[in-house]
Amino acid sequence: MTPQEAYKRLNRLLWDGRLPAATIVIVDHATMPTMHGVTMNGHKMFMKPIILLNHQTPWGLTLVHEMLHVAEPVLEHGKIFDGIVTRYWRYAKKHIPGIQKRRTLKPTPSEKTDENVPY
Numbered sequence: 385m386t387p388q389e390a391y392k393r394l395n396r397l398l399w400d401g402r403l404p405a406a407t408i409v410i411v412d413h414a415t416m417p418t419m420h421g422v423t424m425n426g427h428k429m430f431m432k433p434i435i436l437l438n439h440q441t442p443w444g445l446t447l448v449h450e451m452l453h454v455a456e457p458v459l460e461h462g463k464i465f466d467g468i469v470t471r472y473w474r475y476a477k478k479h480i481p482g483i484q485k486r487r488t489l490k491p492t493p494s495e496k497t498d499e500n501v502p503y
């Protein structure tokens with residue numbers, strides 16, 4: 385399962401498909417050495433989000449974290465945020481087999497990144 389596929393499945397499972405389609409970009413460790421993932425909003429509030437995932441990261445949990453940013457743009461990091469992520473991740477592991485496989489991802493080729501990331 386790719387993170388892009390997992391986004392669709394998680395969107396359906398956890399948010400009833402309410403989140404906008406997103407572009408998932410896999411970046412190498414050198415590009416993002418201190419982070420597992422980051423979410424950038426497109427023009428208006430998360431209408432076309434772009435999620436960057438560090439290719440060495442166990443990405444399932446990170447993806448749920450980043451998707452919560454898309455779902456709740458004003459909710460800041462903290463106890464509530466982490467509590468939701470933990471609960472959703474537990475639920476996702478139960479209902480989407482294979483999502484927690486730890487696999488090193490292949491970074492997205494940069495031509496494709498340029499095309500998909502307008503900023």
Ligand SMILES: [Zn+2]
Nearest residue numbers: 449450453461
């Ligand atoms: Zn975050």
